[in-house]
Amino acid sequence: MRRDSRLSGVLHVLLHMANHAGPVTSETLAKAMSTNPVVIRRVMAGLRDQGYVRAEKGHGGGWTLACEPAALTLLDVYTALGEPTLLALGNRTESPGCVVEQAVNAALGRSFAQAEALLRASFADVTLAALAADVRRRTRRAGGKPGMAHA
Protein backbone atom coordinates (compact mmCIF):
# COMPACT_ATOMS: atom_id res chain seq x y z
CA MET A 1 0.00 0.00 0.00
CA ARG A 2 1.12 3.51 -0.63
CA ARG A 3 2.49 5.23 2.42
CA ASP A 4 1.69 8.71 3.61
CA SER A 5 4.88 10.73 3.90
CA ARG A 6 3.40 14.03 4.97
CA LEU A 7 4.60 13.75 8.54
CA SER A 8 8.11 12.99 7.36
CA GLY A 9 7.93 15.87 4.91
CA VAL A 10 6.67 18.40 7.42
CA LEU A 11 9.38 17.49 9.90
CA HIS A 12 11.94 17.94 7.20
CA VAL A 13 10.56 21.39 6.47
CA LEU A 14 10.42 22.40 10.13
CA LEU A 15 14.04 21.42 10.65
CA HIS A 16 15.11 23.47 7.71
CA MET A 17 13.23 26.41 9.17
CA ALA A 18 14.85 25.85 12.56
CA ASN A 19 18.25 25.97 10.90
CA HIS A 20 17.41 29.15 9.09
CA ALA A 21 17.24 32.59 10.65
CA GLY A 22 14.65 34.56 8.64
CA PRO A 23 11.49 33.49 6.87
CA VAL A 24 11.76 30.76 4.26
CA THR A 25 9.52 30.76 1.21
CA SER A 26 7.44 27.80 0.08
CA GLU A 27 9.44 27.80 -3.12
CA THR A 28 12.76 27.40 -1.32
CA LEU A 29 11.36 24.63 0.86
CA ALA A 30 9.81 22.95 -2.16
CA LYS A 31 13.14 22.88 -3.95
CA ALA A 32 14.81 21.37 -0.91
CA MET A 33 12.13 18.66 -0.82
CA SER A 34 12.00 18.32 -4.60
CA THR A 35 8.28 18.92 -4.65
CA ASN A 36 5.83 21.71 -5.40
CA PRO A 37 5.36 24.92 -3.36
CA VAL A 38 1.63 24.27 -3.19
CA VAL A 39 2.28 20.96 -1.50
CA ILE A 40 4.33 22.75 1.15
CA ARG A 41 1.52 25.25 1.80
CA ARG A 42 -0.99 22.46 1.96
CA VAL A 43 0.81 20.40 4.59
CA MET A 44 1.78 23.51 6.58
CA ALA A 45 -1.77 24.82 6.77
CA GLY A 46 -2.59 22.83 9.88
CA LEU A 47 0.57 23.90 11.66
CA ARG A 48 -0.21 27.50 10.84
CA ASP A 49 -3.75 27.18 12.18
CA GLN A 50 -2.35 25.76 15.42
CA GLY A 51 0.04 28.69 15.70
CA TYR A 52 3.18 26.55 15.50
CA VAL A 53 4.40 28.44 12.44
CA ARG A 54 3.61 31.79 10.89
CA ALA A 55 3.25 32.64 7.20
CA GLU A 56 3.80 36.14 5.87
CA LYS A 57 3.07 37.47 2.43
CA GLY A 58 4.91 39.89 0.21
CA HIS A 59 8.57 40.80 -0.08
CA GLY A 60 10.69 39.11 2.56
CA GLY A 61 7.78 36.89 3.44
CA GLY A 62 7.67 33.15 3.97
CA TRP A 63 7.43 30.68 6.82
CA THR A 64 8.75 31.24 10.33
CA LEU A 65 8.80 29.00 13.37
CA ALA A 66 6.44 30.50 15.96
CA CYS A 67 7.09 28.24 18.93
CA GLU A 68 9.83 26.79 21.07
CA PRO A 69 11.40 23.80 19.30
CA ALA A 70 11.72 22.11 22.69
CA ALA A 71 7.97 22.43 23.23
CA LEU A 72 6.85 21.05 19.87
CA THR A 73 6.53 17.27 19.77
CA LEU A 74 6.02 14.98 16.83
CA LEU A 75 2.60 14.27 18.27
CA ASP A 76 1.72 17.98 18.00
CA VAL A 77 2.82 17.94 14.38
CA TYR A 78 0.91 14.73 13.68
CA THR A 79 -2.21 16.19 15.26
CA ALA A 80 -1.86 19.42 13.30
CA LEU A 81 -1.75 17.35 10.12
CA GLY A 82 -5.24 16.12 10.97
CA GLU A 83 -4.20 12.81 12.52
CA PRO A 84 -3.98 10.84 9.30
CA THR A 85 -4.50 7.08 9.46
CA LEU A 86 -1.58 5.39 11.18
CA LEU A 87 -2.22 1.77 10.26
CA ALA A 88 -2.40 0.33 6.78
CA LEU A 89 -4.60 -2.55 7.94
CA GLY A 90 -8.24 -2.27 8.77
CA ASN A 91 -11.43 -4.20 9.31
CA ARG A 92 -13.40 -5.28 6.35
CA THR A 93 -16.82 -3.88 7.16
CA GLU A 94 -18.81 -2.85 10.16
CA SER A 95 -21.59 -5.38 9.74
CA PRO A 96 -22.66 -5.75 13.34
CA GLY A 97 -24.92 -8.69 12.56
CA CYS A 98 -22.20 -11.27 12.02
CA VAL A 99 -20.61 -12.75 15.13
CA VAL A 100 -17.62 -13.89 13.10
CA GLU A 101 -17.04 -10.36 11.98
CA GLN A 102 -17.40 -9.18 15.54
CA ALA A 103 -14.82 -11.63 16.83
CA VAL A 104 -12.33 -10.76 14.10
CA ASN A 105 -12.83 -7.05 14.60
CA ALA A 106 -12.40 -7.39 18.34
CA ALA A 107 -9.13 -9.32 18.06
CA LEU A 108 -7.61 -7.14 15.37
CA GLY A 109 -8.97 -4.03 17.02
CA ARG A 110 -7.07 -4.78 20.22
CA SER A 111 -3.81 -5.17 18.30
CA PHE A 112 -4.43 -2.07 16.26
CA ALA A 113 -5.32 0.04 19.27
CA GLN A 114 -2.17 -1.04 21.09
CA ALA A 115 0.01 -0.19 18.10
CA GLU A 116 -1.63 3.20 17.63
CA ALA A 117 -1.20 4.04 21.29
CA LEU A 118 2.46 3.08 21.13
CA LEU A 119 3.00 5.20 18.06
CA ARG A 120 1.38 8.23 19.62
CA ALA A 121 3.42 7.78 22.78
CA SER A 122 6.57 7.53 20.66
CA PHE A 123 5.66 10.71 18.86
CA ALA A 124 5.03 12.53 22.11
CA ASP A 125 8.52 11.62 23.28
CA VAL A 126 10.34 13.37 20.46
CA THR A 127 10.61 17.17 20.26
CA LEU A 128 11.66 19.28 17.33
CA ALA A 129 14.62 20.43 19.44
CA ALA A 130 15.78 16.84 19.86
CA LEU A 131 15.58 16.31 16.12
CA ALA A 132 17.50 19.53 15.50
CA ALA A 133 20.20 18.38 17.93
CA ASP A 134 20.44 15.12 16.04
CA VAL A 135 20.81 17.03 12.80
CA ARG A 136 23.66 19.07 14.29
CA ARG A 137 25.36 15.92 15.54
CA ARG A 138 25.11 14.29 12.14
CA THR A 139 26.35 17.42 10.45
CA ARG A 140 29.44 17.55 12.68
CA ARG A 141 30.11 13.87 12.10
CA ALA A 142 29.89 14.36 8.37
CA GLY A 143 32.03 17.49 8.55
CA GLY A 144 29.56 19.32 6.35
CA LYS A 145 27.70 22.57 6.64
CA PRO A 146 24.32 22.79 8.39
CA GLY A 147 22.22 24.40 5.64
CA MET A 148 20.12 22.64 3.05
CA ALA A 149 22.65 20.27 1.59
CA HIS A 150 20.31 18.72 -0.92
CA ALA A 151 21.19 17.12 -4.20
Place this chain on the structure above:
Amino acid sequence: MRRDSRLSGVLHVLLHMANHAGPVTSETLAKAMSTNPVVIRRVMAGLRDQGYVRAEKGHGGGWTLACEPAALTLLDVYTALGEPTLLALGNRTESPGCVVEQAVNAALGRSFAQAEALLRASFADVTLAALAADVRRRTRRAGGKPGMAHA
Protein backbone atom coordinates in the same frame (compact mmCIF):
# COMPACT_ATOMS: atom_id res chain seq x y z
CA MET B 1 -5.58 6.46 3.42
CA ARG B 2 -7.32 3.38 2.22
CA ARG B 3 -6.91 0.44 4.53
CA ASP B 4 -6.02 -3.07 3.54
CA SER B 5 -8.70 -5.44 4.82
CA ARG B 6 -7.32 -8.68 3.45
CA LEU B 7 -6.17 -9.96 6.83
CA SER B 8 -9.57 -9.25 8.30
CA GLY B 9 -11.23 -10.93 5.34
CA VAL B 10 -9.09 -14.04 5.41
CA LEU B 11 -9.69 -14.51 9.13
CA HIS B 12 -13.40 -14.22 8.50
CA VAL B 13 -13.15 -16.92 5.85
CA LEU B 14 -11.04 -19.22 8.00
CA LEU B 15 -13.51 -18.98 10.86
CA HIS B 16 -16.37 -19.87 8.57
CA MET B 17 -14.40 -22.88 7.40
CA ALA B 18 -13.65 -23.89 10.99
CA ASN B 19 -17.38 -23.78 11.75
CA HIS B 20 -18.17 -25.91 8.72
CA ALA B 21 -17.57 -29.63 8.41
CA GLY B 22 -16.93 -30.31 4.73
CA PRO B 23 -15.28 -28.23 2.02
CA VAL B 24 -16.65 -24.75 1.36
CA THR B 25 -16.63 -23.28 -2.13
CA SER B 26 -15.22 -19.88 -2.99
CA GLU B 27 -18.68 -18.89 -4.12
CA THR B 28 -20.24 -19.65 -0.76
CA LEU B 29 -17.48 -17.77 1.06
CA ALA B 30 -17.76 -14.89 -1.37
CA LYS B 31 -21.47 -14.56 -0.68
CA ALA B 32 -20.82 -14.57 3.06
CA MET B 33 -18.26 -11.79 2.59
CA SER B 34 -20.31 -10.02 -0.07
CA THR B 35 -17.46 -10.05 -2.49
CA ASN B 36 -16.28 -11.98 -5.53
CA PRO B 37 -15.14 -15.65 -5.59
CA VAL B 38 -11.96 -14.64 -7.39
CA VAL B 39 -11.07 -12.36 -4.52
CA ILE B 40 -11.42 -15.29 -2.14
CA ARG B 41 -9.13 -17.46 -4.25
CA ARG B 42 -6.62 -14.64 -4.49
CA VAL B 43 -6.27 -14.02 -0.78
CA MET B 44 -6.34 -17.76 -0.01
CA ALA B 45 -3.55 -18.59 -2.44
CA GLY B 46 -0.80 -17.86 0.08
CA LEU B 47 -2.46 -19.93 2.80
CA ARG B 48 -2.80 -22.81 0.38
CA ASP B 49 0.87 -22.59 -0.62
CA GLN B 50 1.83 -22.69 3.06
CA GLY B 51 -0.32 -25.80 3.55
CA TYR B 52 -2.66 -24.15 6.05
CA VAL B 53 -5.69 -24.86 3.84
CA ARG B 54 -6.41 -27.21 1.00
CA ALA B 55 -8.38 -26.54 -2.18
CA GLU B 56 -10.05 -29.31 -4.17
CA LYS B 57 -11.63 -29.08 -7.57
CA GLY B 58 -14.71 -30.69 -9.03
CA HIS B 59 -17.91 -31.88 -7.45
CA GLY B 60 -17.88 -31.61 -3.68
CA GLY B 61 -14.74 -29.53 -3.89
CA GLY B 62 -13.87 -26.32 -2.12
CA TRP B 63 -11.67 -25.13 0.71
CA THR B 64 -10.77 -27.16 3.79
CA LEU B 65 -8.73 -26.31 6.84
CA ALA B 66 -5.54 -28.38 6.74
CA CYS B 67 -4.01 -27.55 10.11
CA GLU B 68 -4.81 -27.40 13.80
CA PRO B 69 -6.69 -24.17 14.60
CA ALA B 70 -4.75 -24.00 17.86
CA ALA B 71 -1.47 -24.01 15.94
CA LEU B 72 -2.34 -21.30 13.41
CA THR B 73 -1.65 -17.77 14.63
CA LEU B 74 -2.65 -14.48 13.10
CA LEU B 75 1.04 -13.94 12.42
CA ASP B 76 1.09 -17.10 10.28
CA VAL B 77 -1.90 -15.80 8.33
CA TYR B 78 -0.36 -12.36 7.95
CA THR B 79 2.89 -13.90 6.71
CA ALA B 80 1.01 -16.13 4.27
CA LEU B 81 -0.64 -13.03 2.85
CA GLY B 82 2.81 -11.77 1.89
CA GLU B 83 3.32 -9.50 4.90
CA PRO B 84 1.51 -6.47 3.48
CA THR B 85 2.53 -3.04 4.77
CA LEU B 86 1.44 -2.53 8.37
CA LEU B 87 1.89 1.20 8.73
CA ALA B 88 0.20 3.88 6.70
CA LEU B 89 3.01 6.35 7.38
CA GLY B 90 6.41 6.23 5.77
CA ASN B 91 9.51 8.20 5.04
CA ARG B 92 9.52 10.57 2.18
CA THR B 93 12.56 9.44 0.25
CA GLU B 94 15.75 7.60 0.86
CA SER B 95 18.08 10.43 -0.09
CA PRO B 96 21.11 9.54 2.01
CA GLY B 97 22.84 12.84 1.25
CA CYS B 98 20.65 15.05 3.45
CA VAL B 99 21.40 14.98 7.17
CA VAL B 100 17.95 16.41 7.90
CA GLU B 101 16.38 13.55 6.06
CA GLN B 102 18.59 11.12 7.95
CA ALA B 103 17.58 12.54 11.32
CA VAL B 104 13.87 12.48 10.48
CA ASN B 105 14.09 8.96 9.11
CA ALA B 106 15.97 7.77 12.16
CA ALA B 107 13.44 9.20 14.60
CA LEU B 108 10.37 8.06 12.72
CA GLY B 109 12.03 4.75 11.91
CA ARG B 110 12.44 3.95 15.58
CA SER B 111 8.77 4.62 16.26
CA PHE B 112 7.67 2.66 13.22
CA ALA B 113 9.87 -0.33 14.04
CA GLN B 114 8.51 -0.46 17.59
CA ALA B 115 4.93 -0.36 16.38
CA GLU B 116 5.52 -3.05 13.78
CA ALA B 117 7.20 -5.30 16.31
CA LEU B 118 4.30 -4.84 18.71
CA LEU B 119 1.78 -5.64 16.00
CA ARG B 120 3.60 -8.82 15.01
CA ALA B 121 3.85 -9.89 18.63
CA SER B 122 0.14 -9.25 19.04
CA PHE B 123 -0.61 -11.33 15.99
CA ALA B 124 1.56 -14.16 17.24
CA ASP B 125 -0.44 -14.25 20.46
CA VAL B 126 -3.79 -14.99 18.82
CA THR B 127 -4.63 -18.40 17.39
CA LEU B 128 -7.45 -19.33 15.09
CA ALA B 129 -8.75 -21.58 17.87
CA ALA B 130 -8.94 -18.61 20.22
CA LEU B 131 -10.90 -16.66 17.62
CA ALA B 132 -13.23 -19.60 17.07
CA ALA B 133 -13.83 -19.86 20.81
CA ASP B 134 -14.69 -16.17 20.86
CA VAL B 135 -17.14 -16.71 18.02
CA ARG B 136 -18.83 -19.52 19.96
CA ARG B 137 -19.04 -17.37 23.06
CA ARG B 138 -20.60 -14.52 21.13
CA THR B 139 -23.00 -16.89 19.43
CA ARG B 140 -24.19 -18.28 22.77
CA ARG B 141 -24.58 -14.81 24.19
CA ALA B 142 -26.66 -13.75 21.18
CA GLY B 143 -28.70 -16.96 21.33
CA GLY B 144 -28.24 -17.45 17.62
CA LYS B 145 -27.02 -20.29 15.47
CA PRO B 146 -23.32 -20.73 14.70
CA GLY B 147 -23.42 -20.83 10.89
CA MET B 148 -23.03 -17.97 8.49
CA ALA B 149 -25.57 -15.57 9.84
CA HIS B 150 -24.95 -12.88 7.27
CA ALA B 151 -27.35 -10.28 6.03
Place this chain on the structure above:
DNA sequence: GTTCATGCAATATATGATGTTACATGAACG
Protein backbone atom coordinates in the same frame (compact mmCIF):
# COMPACT_ATOMS: atom_id res chain seq x y z
C1' DG C 1 1.06 49.92 -9.04
C1' DT C 2 4.30 46.37 -9.67
C1' DT C 3 6.37 42.49 -7.62
C1' DC C 4 6.51 38.86 -4.40
C1' DA C 5 4.48 35.71 -1.51
C1' DT C 6 0.69 33.00 0.57
C1' DG C 7 -4.38 30.83 0.19
C1' DC C 8 -7.02 27.93 -2.05
C1' DA C 9 -9.93 25.68 -5.46
C1' DA C 10 -9.85 22.69 -9.32
C1' DT C 11 -7.76 19.36 -11.92
C1' DA C 12 -4.37 15.73 -13.23
C1' DT C 13 -1.48 11.71 -12.11
C1' DA C 14 0.12 7.47 -9.84
C1' DT C 15 -0.40 3.70 -6.94
C1' DG C 16 -2.56 -0.08 -4.88
C1' DA C 17 -6.72 -2.54 -3.05
C1' DT C 18 -10.79 -4.29 -4.82
C1' DG C 19 -14.12 -6.02 -8.36
C1' DT C 20 -15.05 -8.43 -12.69
C1' DT C 21 -14.61 -11.18 -16.89
C1' DA C 22 -12.64 -14.83 -19.43
C1' DC C 23 -10.52 -19.01 -20.15
C1' DA C 24 -7.72 -23.14 -18.85
C1' DT C 25 -7.17 -27.19 -15.73
C1' DG C 26 -8.71 -31.03 -13.41
C1' DA C 27 -12.03 -33.86 -10.55
C1' DA C 28 -16.55 -36.18 -9.90
C1' DC C 29 -20.67 -37.81 -11.87
C1' DG C 30 -23.82 -39.43 -15.51
Place this chain on the structure above:
DNA sequence: CGTTCATGTAACATCATATATTGCATGAAC
Protein backbone atom coordinates in the same frame (compact mmCIF):
# COMPACT_ATOMS: atom_id res chain seq x y z
C1' DC D 1 -16.50 -40.63 -22.82
C1' DG D 2 -18.72 -35.80 -22.20
C1' DT D 3 -20.93 -32.69 -18.86
C1' DT D 4 -20.76 -30.22 -14.72
C1' DC D 5 -18.50 -28.22 -10.98
C1' DA D 6 -14.76 -26.16 -8.86
C1' DT D 7 -10.21 -23.98 -8.57
C1' DG D 8 -6.02 -21.17 -10.91
C1' DT D 9 -4.73 -17.30 -13.09
C1' DA D 10 -4.29 -13.57 -16.24
C1' DA D 11 -6.26 -9.38 -17.83
C1' DC D 12 -8.78 -5.55 -17.22
C1' DA D 13 -12.02 -2.22 -14.78
C1' DT D 14 -12.98 0.53 -10.68
C1' DC D 15 -12.24 3.37 -6.72
C1' DA D 16 -9.85 5.87 -3.10
C1' DT D 17 -6.20 8.73 -1.91
C1' DA D 18 -1.54 10.84 -1.67
C1' DT D 19 0.85 13.68 -4.65
C1' DA D 20 1.60 17.09 -8.47
C1' DT D 21 0.20 21.04 -11.14
C1' DT D 22 -2.28 25.12 -12.84
C1' DG D 23 -4.79 29.22 -12.17
C1' DC D 24 -6.40 33.02 -9.83
C1' DA D 25 -7.40 35.88 -5.70
C1' DT D 26 -5.44 38.32 -1.60
C1' DG D 27 -2.34 41.13 0.68
C1' DA D 28 2.34 43.02 1.93
C1' DA D 29 6.71 45.39 0.66
C1' DC D 30 9.21 48.02 -2.45
